[in-house]
Amino acid sequence: MATEKKASEYVTLVSEDSFEFVVRRSAAIIAGTIRRSLDPTYNFEEAQKGRVVFPTISGIILEKICEYLYYHEKHAESKDVPDMEIPSELCLELLIAADYLEV
Amino acid sequence: MASSNHVPALPAEPPSSPPLVAINSPVLYDSRASQPDSEIDNLPARHPMEQRLPVSRAYHLDCDFGQSSSDPPLFSSEDSLDGADVSNYDSPRNKRKLPGPWWSPKDERNVSAPQGNELLPQKKAKFTRNYDSGVFMPSDDTVTASTDGKGVDATDGDASQVKDEDDVRTDDVEELTEDDDGDTDSYIATEDDLDVDVVYEWTEHAIDEEVELRYNAGHEGMSDIESTNTVLSGLTEFLATPCPPAVAQWRAVRAAERARQWEAAVGKNDYEKQFVKIVKQGVEENRQVYHLDNLGLCDEDLEHIGLLDVVIREPLDPGAENDVGTEYFRPFHARLTVNLNNNFLHVLSPQLFTVQFITHLSLRGNHIEELPPQIGNFKHLESLDLCNNQLKCLPYDVLRLLSPTGKLESLNLVGNPVLEKFPVNDFTTAHAKAQLVINAVHQPLHNIPAELLQASPKNTVLQWYLKYWEENQDCTKQTWYVGFTPPSYFSETGRLLPGSPAPATDNPDNFDVVVKNSLGTFGAPERWFEPPTGRSTVRSLFSTALKTALSHMTPGEIDEAIGEYGASPDLAASLTNARQHVSSGYRQLRKCHVCGNEYAVARAEWIEFWSCANPGDFTPYQSRVCSWECVPREYVRRPN
Numbered sequence: 001m002a003t004e005k006k007a008s009e010y011v012t013l014v015s016e017d018s019f020e021f022v023v024r025r026s027a028a029i030i031a032g033t034i035r036r037s038l039d040p041t042y043n044f045e046e047a048q049k050g051r052v053v054f055p056t057i058s059g060i061i062l063e064k065i066c067e068y069l070y071y072h073e074k075h076a077e078s079k080d081v082p083d084m085e086i087p088s089e090l091c092l093e094l095l096i097a098a099d100y101l102e103v
Numbered sequence: 104m105a106s107s108n109h110v111p112a113l114p115a116e117p118p119s120s121p122p123l124v125a126i127n128s129p130v131l132y133d134s135r136a137s138q139p140d141s142e143i144d145n146l147p148a149r150h151p152m153e154q155r156l157p158v159s160r161a162y163h164l165d166c167d168f169g170q171s172s173s174d175p176p177l178f179s180s181e182d183s184l185d186g187a188d189v190s191n192y193d194s195p196r197n198k199r200k201l202p203g204p205w206w207s208p209k210d211e212r213n214v215s216a217p218q219g220n221e222l223l224p225q226k227k228a229k230f231t232r233n234y235d236s237g238v239f240m241p242s243d244d245t246v247t248a249s250t251d252g253k254g255v256d257a258t259d260g261d262a263s264q265v266k267d268e269d270d271v272r273t274d275d276v277e278e279l280t281e282d283d284d285g286d287t288d289s290y291i292a293t294e295d296d297l298d299v300d301v302v303y304e305w306t307e308h309a310i311d312e313e314v315e316l317r318y319n320a321g322h323e324g325m326s327d328i329e330s331t332n333t334v335l336s337g338l339t340e341f342l343a344t345p346c347p348p349a350v351a352q353w354r355a356v357r358a359a360e361r362a363r364q365w366e367a368a369v370g371k372n373d374y375e376k377q378f379v380k381i382v383k384q385g386v387e388e389n390r391q392v393y394h395l396d397n398l399g400l401c402d403e404d405l406e407h408i409g410l411l412d413v414v415i416r417e418p419l420d421p422g423a424e425n426d427v428g429t430e431y432f433r434p435f436h437a438r439l440t441v442n443l444n445n446n447f448l449h450v451l452s453p454q455l456f457t458v459q460f461i462t463h464l465s466l467r468g469n470h471i472e473e474l475p476p477q478i479g480n481f482k483h484l485e486s487l488d489l490c491n492n493q494l495k496c497l498p499y500d501v502l503r504l505l506s507p508t509g510k511l512e513s514l515n516l517v518g519n520p521v522l523e524k525f526p527v528n529d530f531t532t533a534h535a536k537a538q539l540v541i542n543a544v545h546q547p548l549h550n551i552p553a554e555l556l557q558a559s560p561k562n563t564v565l566q567w568y569l570k571y572w573e574e575n576q577d578c579t580k581q582t583w584y585v586g587f588t589p590p591s592y593f594s595e596t597g598r599l600l601p602g603s604p605a606p607a608t609d610n611p612d613n614f615d616v617v618v619k620n621s622l623g624t625f626g627a628p629e630r631w632f633e634p635p636t637g638r639s640t641v642r643s644l645f646s647t648a649l650k651t652a653l654s655h656m657t658p659g660e661i662d663e664a665i666g667e668y669g670a671s672p673d674l675a676a677s678l679t680n681a682r683q684h685v686s687s688g689y690r691q692l693r694k695c696h697v698c699g700n701e702y703a704v705a706r707a708e709w710i711e712f713w714s715c716a717n718p719g720d721f722t723p724y725q726s727r728v729c730s731w732e733c734v735p736r737e738y739v740r741r742p743n
Contacts, residue, residue, distance in 0.1 A: 068644045075641050079732075083647050091651040092664050098645040099674045 011038060012051040013066065019059030027069040028052075032102030056100070061093050065101065072103075361413065368407040375404040382410050389414055391437055396444040405452035411439060412458050436483070438462045443469070456480045462510075467491055476500045476693055484511050491518035495608045496710055496723035499696040506581045514722070522607055522710065522723040524616050529564045530719035537568065557622070566618050566625040567721075571714050573620055582713045585721060586618035586626065590709040590734050592634045595646050596673045597680030597704040603632045607710050608725070616712060617742055624742045631741035634707075634731045642730070649677060650703045653692055658682040680704050695729035702729035709738060 011028050013021045029035040037046040046052045054062060068084055075081040086094060368383065370376030378398050385393050391414065398404075415435040437460040445468040456477040464481065465488040472493040478484075479500030487501070494516065504511040537555060555565055567585060574583040592603040599605060607614035615628045652661050658681045665674070681703045692701035705727040712721045728734060 065644065068647075072641045072644075079640060081641050083642055083650070084644070086648055086651045088651060088655050091648045091655070092661065094644065095648040095652055095661075095674070096665055098643070098648050099671050101644075103644045 008050050010050070013062060014051065014053040015057055015059040015062040016055055017059050019062065021062060021066045023066050023069060024073075025050075027066075027073045030069050030072050030103060031065075034101060057097050058093070061090060061097050064090060064094060065097060065103065068103065364407075364410065368410060370404070372404070374399045374401075375406075378404055379407050382407065386410050386414055389417060391416070392440040394442050396442050396446070398446060400443065400446040400448065402448055402450055402452050405443075405448075405455055407454070408441075408452065409454040409457045411441070412460075414439060414460075436460050438483075441465070445469070451475055453477065459483065462486075464488070474498055474501070479503055482509065484509070486513035486515075487511060488513075488515045489519065490515050494519040495522050495611060496725045499711075499724050499726040502582070502713065502724050512581075516722065520611070522611050522614070523721065524567070524614075524712075525564055527719040530568065533564045533568050534718045537572075560622075560625075563626065566620065569622065570618050570620040571718070574714065575716070582715045582722075585712040585714050586616045587712070587738060588614055588616055588710045589628060589631060590707045590738050592632065592707050592731060593680075593705060595643050595704065595706075596677035598676060600632075600634070603634075604628070606708055607723075619742060627742055633739060633741075634734075640730070640732055645673075646677075646704065649681065650692065650701065653681055653703045654701075677704050693727065695733055696726045697728045697733040697735070698730075700729050702727075706730050707734050709734075 009025055010022050011025050011034075013023060013028065013034070015021075025038070029038060034052055036042065037044050037052055038050070040047050057065070064086070071084050365383075368379050370379045378395060378400055381395060381398075382393065393411070414437045416433070416437045418435075419433070439458065439461045440463040441458075441461050442465040444465055448466065448469040448471060450473070451466075451471070453475075456475070457480075459480070460483050461481050462483050462485045464484060464486070467488055467490045469492055471489065472495070474489070474494060474497055476498040477500075478487075478498065481504065484504055487504075497516075501511070501514070503509055505514070506512075533555075540555070555568075559565060570585050574580070574585070588607045589604045591606045592600045594600055604615070615626055617627045618625050656664070658678050662678055692703055693705070694701055706729060708725060708727040710723045710725050712723055714721050
């Protein structure tokens with residue numbers, strides 16, 4: 001079981017074009033979909049391997065999402081946080097990805 | 104001075120006779136410099152400070168009055184005043200020049216000087232009058248490093264702005280003292296005259312051109328007086344502003360833009376053609392009042408109303424109008440009256456809100472259900488007539504147009520299904536009753552409503568009446584706060600949070616209004632919804648991305664773009680919501696009424712009731728905010 005194996009502090013997010021992003025677990029679980037897939041109680045394959053593959057999200061978008069996850073984690077307790085800058089050419093894809101990831 | 108390209112000369116030697124008394128020739132001159140070179144070689148080295156004595160090149164002009172304004176001689180070697188003589192200035196003047204740039208050490212420059220001598224061979228400059236000197240030269244490149252007289256003209260010509268006569272004179276003198284010619288007095292005079300003349304000529308020419316342009320741009324049907332007024336007002340504007348090249352270029356671009364807009368403005372259908380015709384005619388006549396009633400206009404027909412933006416308020420004619428004294432220097436801002444009564448307008452048009460100087464706007468008899476918050480752009484609005492529309496409430500921005508922050512004085516909402524907690528009649532009845540009591544019992548006025556309320560505390564009308572009464576004591580206010588509805592909270596996608604009260608606009612028959620008066624707080628519902636706390640205040644990536652997307656395209660375009668992926672229910676819901684907020688044609692996102700940030704989906708909204716002096720006239724103002732944190736604290740908690 002994942003809990004017995006003392007789950008790693010980092011998880012790997014893999015994009016459609018097989019870019020791999022190793023991010024802190026605490027940051028990754030901010031996204032609802034990732035949190036559920038890594039939840040040991042459901043015992044998905046992702047939870048066992050600590051590796052989540054997104055066959056619909058490209059590397060560029062996933063990089064931006066990882067940036068957001070850390071941004072969110074960093075500012076979680078602060079007030080009057082400035083919005084993260086999003087390049088306009090990515091906003092539609094990010095919108096779809098964020099919708100999917102529930103972040 | 105733009106003389107940086109000149110070979111710089113050392114500061115002239117200190118005047119041997121500093122106080123030039125009664126000498127008309129305004130030349131700075133050192134008698135020693137006229138001595139032969141061999142004698143100069145034999146001169147003792149001078150004190151370094153002496154060489155650096157500041158020498159004002161223009162100051163000799165002051166000597167015309169025959170009095171010396173200079174200090175007395177400082178050093179014994181200097182000549183006394185008695186030595187000053189016209190003959191000192193007749194001989195040609197030698198000027199010491201050192202090769203090399205001015206910033207090189209003096210020693211280095213001396214080394215490269217020919218024959219080890221400080222003085223360069225004399226170069227006699229020929230002064231010719233150049234009649235082109237007033238024409239503005241294109242660039243500094245025309246100023247050569249030569250020291251002859253042409254440099255002066257080119258330098259003067261560089262200045263593209265009209266100089267003061269004094270400036271011109273000073274400049275000339277500065278130039279001249281660096282030059283080798285003797286006959287400076289007459290030169291200055293002619294050069295001055297020349298410059299000024301040319302400047303005048305230029306201005307007059309420009310005015311002529313402007314007048315001609317404006318006459319040519321005129322049109323049939325404009326009466327003589329009107330066209331003259333237009334031309335004159337334009338001229339005043341034209342003359343009042345100095346025109347650097349960049350501004351001129353910008354004006355040209357803007358004029359071209361306006362001309363293009365003007366050409367492009369033709370109606371798509373008969374209604375719009377009629378509308379455009381009236382607007383264009385009015386703009387050409389520079390009219391301030393536009394009657395656009397009963398034209399059958401829809402929202403998109405208003406596309407070209409932005410043309411009104413060019414209308415200006417004509418300056419008063421001092422000959423014809425009486426009270427010139429008070430308003431003579433009034434601004435050119437137009438005071439537009441725009442009547443769009445009895446058309447088929449629903450959401451109005453973004454172009455309407457680009458016309459800044461509308462002071463009277465009438466939108467009677469349309470189908471407006473929600474006034475766009477851009478109404479706040481009309482900073483000069485004085486009256487707003489919204490009779491016979493479908494409005495339930497007004498945006499909070501209207502409140503800012505009222506005094507003291509705005510100029511709005513008359514706001515008419517008759518004939519709208521405006522939210523009301525109780526019929527106006529109840530209030531006026533209560534008001535009448537109170538008046539009766541006041542007339543019967545001689546008590547301090549403010550006690551009466553309180554007494555009435557204590558008799559029947561459940562009576563909503565009386566609660567409001569007390570509040571109205573209390574606030575009404577301060578007669579200076581135009582409108583005052585009465586109460587608010589409990590805020591409704593929405594999720595990121597714009598869905599009402601479970602448990603949160605529905606917006607009052609959704610069920611106008613049954614909503615709560617909290618009124619706080621001196622006897623307590625009334626009207627708060629038993630179950631008060633508070634938003635979940637302790638959650639991160641970071642905006643979600645979803646709403647950030649949605650906001651970015653909406654700032655570049657309309658909800659419809661987003662829908663189309665992501666259609667192939669299939670929008671999830673959440674996304675579809677928030678897009679629908681955004682579509683309501685960013686109603687068609689308005690690309691701008693809305694601004695939070697509390698913090699001013701832009702948002703795509705409102706996270707909370709509530710309605711505030713404000714009263715005006717007219718009893719029973721309570722206006723609901725809807726406030727929408729970008730996040731739960733923007734809800735004021737007194738609205739979050741249940742008031743006690």
